[in-house]
Amino acid sequence: MSVALAGADLTLAYDGRTVVHDAGIELRAGTVVALVGPNGSGKSTLLRSLARLHKPHRGTVRLDADLDALALRPRDFARRVTLLTQSHPTPGGVLVRDVVAYGRHPYRGRFGAGDAEGPGIVARVMGLTGVAAMADRPVDELSGGELQRVWLATCLAQDTGVLLLDEPTTFLDLRYQVEILDIVRELADDHGVAVGVVLHDLDQAAAVADHVVLLHGGVVRATGRPADVLTAELLTEVYGLRIDVHVDDAGRVRTQPVGRHTHRPARPI
Numbered sequence: 444m445s446v447a448l449a450g451a452d453l454t455l456a457y458d459g460r461t462v463v464h465d466a467g468i469e470l471r472a473g474t475v476v477a478l479v480g481p482n483g484s485g486k487s488t489l490l491r492s493l494a495r496l497h498k499p500h501r502g503t504v505r506l507d508a509d510l511d512a513l514a515l516r517p518r519d520f521a522r523r524v525t526l527l528t529q530s531h532p533t534p535g536g537v538l539v540r541d542v543v544a545y546g547r548h549p550y551r552g553r554f555g556a557g558d559a560e561g562p563g564i565v566a567r568v569m570g571l572t573g574v575a576a577m578a579d580r581p582v583d584e585l586s587g588g589e590l591q592r593v594w595l596a597t598c599l600a601q602d603t604g605v606l607l608l609d610e611p612t613t614f615l616d617l618r619y620q621v622e623i624l625d626i627v628r629e630l631a632d633d634h635g636v637a638v639g640v641v642l643h644d645l646d647q648a649a650a651v652a653d654h655v656v657l658l659h660g661g662v663v664r665a666t667g668r669p670a671d672v673l674t675a676e677l678l679t680e681v682y683g684l685r686i687d688v689h690v691d692d693a694g695r696v697r698t699q700p701v702g703r704h705t706h707r708p709a710r711p712i
Contacts, residue, residue: 446508447472447637448493448524448605453502455488455661461500463489463661470605470637475627477652477669478641481682484658486641487529487609493639494526494607506605521549525601527608531594533583539593540578543569546600561600568599571626573619587614595623599630606630608640612647624651645686649673649696657681669696 448470455463463485470476470493478486491497493504495513504512506523515523525546534542546568547561569575572592577585582593591614598606608627612620628651630636642648648655649669657665657672659681665672673696678686685701699705 445472446470446505448504448506448512448639449508450489450493450499450504451502453489453492453504454500455485455492455497456500457488461661463492463658465502466658466661466663468493468639468656468663468666470639472604472637473631473635474653475631475638475640475651476654476656477648478639478656478658479643479645479648479673480658480664484681485661486658489658490526490607490609490639490641491528494524495520496526518549521601521603523603524605524607525598525603527595527598527606527611529609529613533590535583536581537583538578539574539580539582539585540565540569542582542593543574543596543600546597546602549601564602565600568596571599572596573622588616588619591615592619592623595626599626604635605637606639608638610641610643612642612644620647627651645673645678645698646696649698670694673698 446469451467453463453466454461466489468489478490480486488497492499506512512520544565547558550558550561569578572595574592574596577589582590595611611623615623624647627638627640631638652669654667655669655672656663657677664681665677670690673688675686675688678688678698687699687701689697691697
């Protein structure tokens with residue numbers, strides 16, 4: 444599978460303080476790469492650098508192996524890469540359908556002209572993310588979980604070959620967490636999209652990802668298949684507490700953080 448987006452030797456800093464050290468990551472067409480690690484490990488910063496929202500102090504970001512992503516015009520880049528961030532300003536009084544249509548901006552000419560495919564794509568992604576029924580509701584009246592799905596629909600409306608997601612299951616109840624991860628998997632499997640996703644839930648990362656990048660202290664500690672990266676030894680070291688890991692009968696990696704009361708006997712009723 445071809446490399447759709449890659450960062451190499453990326454050193455990233457805030458106010459002169461380095462937070463990511465010489466990191467490398469590759470996103471390939473038709474695959475999902477999950478970035479995991481403790482808070483402050485550099486996951487979101489690394490993802491934002493791939494989206495050109497955090498300029499590297501050192502290193503390169505390339506599209507299709509040889510195209511300098513940092514040199515592309517913003518409109519050209521936005522037709523190839525989109526990012527769902529952790530938070531957005533919520534526009535007051537704007538309808539859901541209009542917010543989702545914002546994702547078509549890179550394809551429009553002056554005064555919104557020239558995007559014949561736009562309405563059909565907007566309708567499709569609204570159905571895909573379960574927000575079609577709320578199309579005529581103002582977004583500032585939505586719950587956090589509903590709003591998160593609207594922003595995902597906006598990203599999907601951008602119709603790019605690379606999709607970057609920063610904690611997309613935040614604010615979602617269990618049903619929609621599962622549905623969002625199913626969408627991510629289908630985008631890779633059925634449409635050849637290269638997906639990079641930051642997740643806190645290790646079991647979700649193991650379930651949805653082809654490859655996992657484990658960060659600790661701004662350093663890529665390990666990268667590879669979920670079963671090779673999400674080991675008890677590595678996770679216990681990185682998270683600073685005991686984490687048991689086993690593979691179930693279906694071959695899925697399961698993790699269990701062990702606290703003082705994890706194995707507390709059940710009290711009689």
